[in-house]
Amino acid sequence: MSDDTQNRKPLRMPDDNQVFATVTDMLGGRRVTLRCADGEERMGRIPGRMRFRTWVKEGDIVIAEPWDWQDEKAEVVWRYESDDAQQLREEGHIQ
Secondary structure, three states: OHHHHHHHOOOOOOOOOOEEEEEEEEEEEEEEEEEOOOOEEEEEEOOHHHHHHOOOOOOOOEEEOOOOOOOOOEEEEEEOOOOHHHHHHHHHOOO
């Protein structure tokens, strides 16, 4: 087994209604600006369950779930650690 496959760990991937996104700006009040992989820029909301357990900052790679009723807004559902984001880049999931 090569060294690359030993260090690889299974990562959470977006569901059908979710997309990869990059946090581009912190707006305050649990709100962020997201640049999504589908080409859209959305306002993201960090839910209360993530608020103190997972610190989200500019440049982070996250999974966002666009709202059904307002496509220009999305819910942040997962944040990747920097090592995990690097693995996603190497595997070609994100740029």
